[in-house]
Amino acid sequence: xxxxxxxxxxxxxxxxxxxxxxxxxxxxxxxxxxxxxxxxxxxxxxxxxxxxxxxxxxxxxxxxxxxxxxxxxxxxxxxxxxxxxxxxxxxxxxxxxxxxxxxxxxxxxxxxxxxxxxxxxxxxxxxxxxxxxxxxxxxxxxxxxxxxxxxxxxxxxxxxxxxxxxxxxxxxxxxxxxxxxxxxxxxxxxxxxxxxxxxxxxxxxxxxxxxxxxxxxxxxxxxxxxxxxxxxxxxxxxxxxxxxxxxxxxxxxxxxxxxxxxxxxxxxxxxxxxxxxxxxxxxxxxxxxxxxxxxxxxxxxxxxxxxxxxxxxxxxxxxxxxxxxxxxxxxxxxxxxxxxxxxxxx
Amino acid sequence: xxxxxxxxxxxxxxxxxxxxxxxxxxxxxxxxxxxxxxxxxxxxxxxxxxxxxxxxxxxxxxxxxxxxxxxxxxxxxxxxxxxxxxxxxxxxxxxxxxxxxxxxxxxxxxxxxxxxxxxxxxxxxxxxxxxxxxxxxxxxxxxxxxxxxxxxxxxxxxxxxxxxxxxxxxxxxxxxxxxxxxxxxxxxxxxxxxxxxxxxxxxxxxxxxxxxxxxxxxxxxxxxxxxxxxxxxxxxxxxxxxxxxxxxxxxxxxxxxxxxxxxxxxxxxxxxxxxxxxxxxxxxxxxxxxxxxxxxxxxxxxxxxxxxxxxxxxxxxxxxxxxxxxxxxxxxxxxxxxxxxxxxxx
Numbered sequence: 001x002x003x004x005x006x007x008x009x010x011x012x013x014x015x016x017x018x019x020x021x022x023x024x025x026x027x028x029x030x031x032x033x034x035x036x037x038x039x040x041x042x043x044x045x046x047x048x049x050x051x052x053x054x055x056x057x058x059x060x061x062x063x064x065x066x067x068x069x070x071x072x073x074x075x076x077x078x079x080x081x082x083x084x085x086x087x088x089x090x091x092x093x094x095x096x097x098x099x100x101x102x103x104x105x106x107x108x109x110x111x112x113x114x115x116x117x118x119x120x121x122x123x124x125x126x127x128x129x130x131x132x133x134x135x136x137x138x139x140x141x142x143x144x145x146x147x148x149x150x151x152x153x154x155x156x157x158x159x160x161x162x163x164x165x166x167x168x169x170x171x172x173x174x175x176x177x178x179x180x181x182x183x184x185x186x187x188x189x190x191x192x193x194x195x196x197x198x199x200x201x202x203x204x205x206x207x208x209x210x211x212x213x214x215x216x217x218x219x220x221x222x223x224x225x226x227x228x229x230x231x232x233x234x235x236x237x238x239x240x241x242x243x244x245x246x247x248x249x250x251x252x253x254x255x256x257x258x259x260x261x262x263x264x265x266x267x268x269x270x271x272x273x274x275x276x277x278x279x280x281x282x283x284x285x286x287x288x289x290x291x292x293x294x295x296x297x298x299x300x301x302x303x304x305x306x307x308x309x310x311x312x313x314x315x316x317x318x319x320x321x322x323x324x325x326x327x328x329x330x331x332x333x334x335x336x337x338x339x340x341x342x343x344x345x346x
Numbered sequence: 347x348x349x350x351x352x353x354x355x356x357x358x359x360x361x362x363x364x365x366x367x368x369x370x371x372x373x374x375x376x377x378x379x380x381x382x383x384x385x386x387x388x389x390x391x392x393x394x395x396x397x398x399x400x401x402x403x404x405x406x407x408x409x410x411x412x413x414x415x416x417x418x419x420x421x422x423x424x425x426x427x428x429x430x431x432x433x434x435x436x437x438x439x440x441x442x443x444x445x446x447x448x449x450x451x452x453x454x455x456x457x458x459x460x461x462x463x464x465x466x467x468x469x470x471x472x473x474x475x476x477x478x479x480x481x482x483x484x485x486x487x488x489x490x491x492x493x494x495x496x497x498x499x500x501x502x503x504x505x506x507x508x509x510x511x512x513x514x515x516x517x518x519x520x521x522x523x524x525x526x527x528x529x530x531x532x533x534x535x536x537x538x539x540x541x542x543x544x545x546x547x548x549x550x551x552x553x554x555x556x557x558x559x560x561x562x563x564x565x566x567x568x569x570x571x572x573x574x575x576x577x578x579x580x581x582x583x584x585x586x587x588x589x590x591x592x593x594x595x596x597x598x599x600x601x602x603x604x605x606x607x608x609x610x611x612x613x614x615x616x617x618x619x620x621x622x623x624x625x626x627x628x629x630x631x632x633x634x635x636x637x638x639x640x641x642x643x644x645x646x647x648x649x650x651x652x653x654x655x656x657x658x659x660x661x662x663x664x665x666x667x668x669x670x671x672x673x674x675x676x677x678x679x680x681x682x683x684x685x686x687x688x689x690x691x692x
Contacts, residue, residue: 016684034396035502039505040430040432040435040580041432043397043502044397051494052388052389053387053477055477055478055490056445056479057446057447057488059485085386085387086386089385089386091387099403100403101403101408101488131399132401135409137485138406138407139484140484142488147387156381234386
């Protein structure tokens with residue numbers, strides 16, 4: 001991970017010294033950020049918009065394994081995961097707060113690396129770090145991020161507003177993050193058995209990156225605005241396609257038909273899943289952590305979206321009594337069940 | 347703590363089931379809460395006000411010890427600690443998000459107790475729980491809370507705006523939370539040596555409560571509005587009086603004189619500190635966790651505040667070159683140093 005050659009003990013800096021050191025170069029760029037780090041609370045000016053707030057907690061040993069997660073990637077991913085929730089409301093993400101619990105095994109240089117990844121993500125997504133909390137931890141690394149964004153009231157897209165006949169769309173491709181995780185876990189075991197063997201991730205960059213460095217789909221939210229399509233419902237894919245479409249259907253009191261053959265899979269995801277004797281479709285349905293956007297649009301919008309390469313139409317919304325179904329490639333009908341990310345872990 | 351007689355394993359419910367179970371009775375009462383738990387992000391309508399955001403992380407073994415902290419109290423305190431930051435900006439606290447990392451040793455009944463304390467605090471302070479995250483933890487209990495509040499732009503009080511000649515005031519009394527902690531730590535050791543000996547906290551209710559169940563000083567913010575006094579600077583006392591006044595002075599580029607004899611101490615704090623061979627003044631200066639409000643007001647406001655029993659004038663702001671000083675009862679002048687809560691722990 002990091003060598004401890006130039007290790008600086010964070011205890012030497014103390015809590016205030018550490019925060020000062022890490023945040024000394026923070027600049028507020030958003031016009032809605034009035035006051036950032038340095039007071040009891042940050043002060044924001046929403047300028048007449050509605051405010052979107054989402055929060056996520058990432059725990060070492062549960063959400064990430066430092067054996068194969070570079071800290072810079074982890075910082076980057078932690079921010080992405082949170083921004084994704086703001087985009088899933090059709091909002092513009094503008095601010096984050098970052099709380100860290102740091103075990104004493106972490107030298108300052110490691111914390112700097114984590115922060116560097118966060119800064120790169122914030123820079124790229126045009127988001128200000130406006131506050132947070134830094135504390136020591138007896139329990140490994142703890143990351144808690146709250147993201148804030150804005151939208152006009154009529155722009156906000158909820159989960160519970162899908163209508164019968166709406167087309168179900170998903171951005172990018174699915175399952176890659178989960179298959180990437182299997183690969184990393186395998187290489188970790190190989191390494192633990194024989195530390196002289198180098199990890200064999202050659203040619204697997206895409207799926208490894210899907211796991212370690214996902215990108216929140218801000219671009220999809222912008223694209224939909226450009227082509228003047230407002231989704232009827234939207235959610236981000238953090239727990240797997242099945243779990244997410246069930247959220248939309250249950251909360252909208254509707255059913256759905258998803259078509260297996262339409263589910264977008266990257267060839268590398270497909271091949272690697274096969275290597276692991278996994279069903280690629282199951283990886284997409286239950287793998288999670290893809291951070292793509294799943295949304296529904298009115299059939300009337302079909303002409304506006306049909307040539308868009310950034311997302312795929314994978315099914316449609318039905319009445320509730322029809323249930324939530326997957327139509328397999330062979331034409332069989334399966335009830336969708338939410339297995340989700342947690343079940344995979346247990 | 348809690349007996350496991352009627353233990354329900356939280357694994358049985360799963361993440362979504364647990365969240366649903368815990369939040370099924372949440373009602374949104376604030377007119378600014380448009381959408382709470384159940385979507386990718388909460389939606390708030392600040393109604394033209396500025397938005398205040400603050401976040402705190404509480405970790406088992408660092409910020410609390412479950413050996414003597416009832417979970418209901420912990421839930422209550424976790425909310426208070428956060429609201430206190432919003433009041434310290436002179437704002438009205440309105441919403442919180444609650445993220446929890448729960449180790450598998452926690453049965454559902456324990457989580458319910460924790461939540462019950464949170465609900466009581468939210469009810470009392472008129473705050474909505476609008477979101478959060480619940481995950482399993484391999485690392486003991488993790489609590490991360492983000493609080494949100496509102497204020498008009500001209501109402502917000504920062505730390506960096508104290509002026510020379512301003513009076514320094516503090517609400518309530520200080521040092522009690524720290525002395526209460528010493529008492530709880532002592533009784534824990536006694537108990538560990540001989541589990542048959544019952545904790546001896548008789549007559550110590552006040553300081554034990556100061557530690558286990560502090561109250562954020564919403565009432566002080568309201569009182570100051572009533573008497574039409576806007577503080578020139580304000581901060582809450584989480585790390586001890588010395589640390590907090592140094593924040594105000596350093597950020598305002600000013601100095602201060604604090605008078606030891608004016609520092610408000612409860613008689614029980616004084617006596618118990620003496621029992622522990624601690625200097626009661628040091629407990630006030632460096633103990634922390636009192637969650638009182640420390641603020642400065644213009645001398646012109648003296649007539650408005652002089653008969654208010656809810657806070658005490660303990661000194662005044664000077665020019666920066668005079669430094670930050672404590673004038674002892676014997677008339678000696680000591681430089682104030684920030685020892686703060688963390689130093690006490692190490």
